[in-house]
Amino acid sequence: xxxxxxxxxxxxxxxxxxxxxxxxxxxxxxxxxxxxxxxxxxxxxxxxxxxxxxxxxxxxxxxxxxxxxxxxxxxxxxxxxxxxxxxxxxxxxxxxxxxxx
Amino acid sequence: xxxxxxxxxxxxxxxxxxxxxxxxxxxxxxxxxxxxxxxxxxxxxxxxxxxxxxxxxxxxxxxxxxxxxxxxxxxxxxxxxxxxxxxxxxxxxxxxxxxxxxxxxxxxxxxxxxxxxxxxxxxxxxxxxxxxxxxxxxxxxxxxxxxxxxxxxxxxxxxxxxxxxxxx
Numbered sequence: 001x002x003x004x005x006x007x008x009x010x011x012x013x014x015x016x017x018x019x020x021x022x023x024x025x026x027x028x029x030x031x032x033x034x035x036x037x038x039x040x041x042x043x044x045x046x047x048x049x050x051x052x053x054x055x056x057x058x059x060x061x062x063x064x065x066x067x068x069x070x071x072x073x074x075x076x077x078x079x080x081x082x083x084x085x086x087x088x089x090x091x092x093x094x095x096x097x098x099x100x101x
Numbered sequence: 102x103x104x105x106x107x108x109x110x111x112x113x114x115x116x117x118x119x120x121x122x123x124x125x126x127x128x129x130x131x132x133x134x135x136x137x138x139x140x141x142x143x144x145x146x147x148x149x150x151x152x153x154x155x156x157x158x159x160x161x162x163x164x165x166x167x168x169x170x171x172x173x174x175x176x177x178x179x180x181x182x183x184x185x186x187x188x189x190x191x192x193x194x195x196x197x198x199x200x201x202x203x204x205x206x207x208x209x210x211x212x213x214x215x216x217x218x219x220x221x222x223x224x225x226x227x228x229x230x231x232x233x234x235x236x237x238x239x240x241x242x243x244x245x246x247x248x249x250x251x252x253x254x255x256x257x258x259x260x261x262x263x264x265x266x267x268x269x
Contacts, residue, residue, distance in 0.1 A: 003216055003217075004149055005218055006216045007109060008109070008150060010211060011117070013204060013211060014117055014204060016203075016207070017204040018120045018200070020200050020203060021124060021196050021200035022123065022124035024196030024200070025124070025192065026124065030132075030178075030180070031124070031129055034123055034132055035123065035124065037136065038139065041139070041143055045147070048150045049150055051150075051152065051230075052152070052218065052219075053217075053218050055219025055221055055225070057235055058238075060152055060235050061235060061239055061243055063152070064154075065250055067158055067162050067163065068250045068253070068254060069250065069253065070167065071162055071167055071257075072253050072254050075170065075257045075258060075260075075261040076260050076261050078261070079260070079262075079264040079265035081174060085178050
């Protein structure tokens with residue numbers, strides 16, 4: 001029987017790839033943000049799995065900081081989404097091509 | 102097969118299912134609801150990894166605060182269902198291919214990780230991952246990063262208000 005922390009690494013990899021697929025495929029900026037949160041959670045899961053395997057709590061502290069930074073990122077990112085929606089009337093990221101060369 | 106493995110399997114399957122629902126749901130509200138359930142199932146996995154404190158933080162901060170923010174913005178913007186466009190197929194194929202490729206590479210790399218898990222003594226089993234040990238480490242060794250993060254949250258709060266208020 002494989003140990004749970006080792007299996008959790010594969011769960012984290014699958015979750016990260018799902019999140020990356022969502023970021024690449026979806027066109028709604030809010031759903032793209034949600035998929036970024038999925039990827040951050042996959043990173044957290046990896047931290048916690050390695051913390052359990054090593055038997056120390058540095059991974060827990062890293063996960064704590066990742067959660068705090070994710071909260072800041074979500075606040076600023078959603079504010080940007082609101083500002084873009086106000087000026088353009090859409091959150092579809094294909095409509096936002098002002099910075100295209 | 103131990104009860105932990107059964108629970109882990111159940112949580113893992115449910116996590117991946119609800120994460121897939123986040124991506125494939127039509128309306129942003131359904132995506133947000135699926136994301137909430139993903140966070141809850143992940144908190145279950147965290148408990149199985151003995152990370153009780155982070156599991157509680159996951160429910161409080163992610164499933165609580167961040168998801169409220171998401172739902173608030175979705176309802177503020179009054180978004181409808183996304184209309185699927187036909188010319189997405191190539192980028193979908195490309196995205197799916199790169200995701201599967203990354204998963205394959207990660208699986209090969211993770212397969213080489215040694216499977217031995219540190220065995221904790223009786224004293225460590227009592228304290229591993231609890232609020233006391235994690236809090237002691239944060240407020241002694243990691244005090245400066247902790248203060249930096251609190252400053253970051255303050256800056257993010259001010260920045261969010263400024264960005265959302267004025268017109269770009």
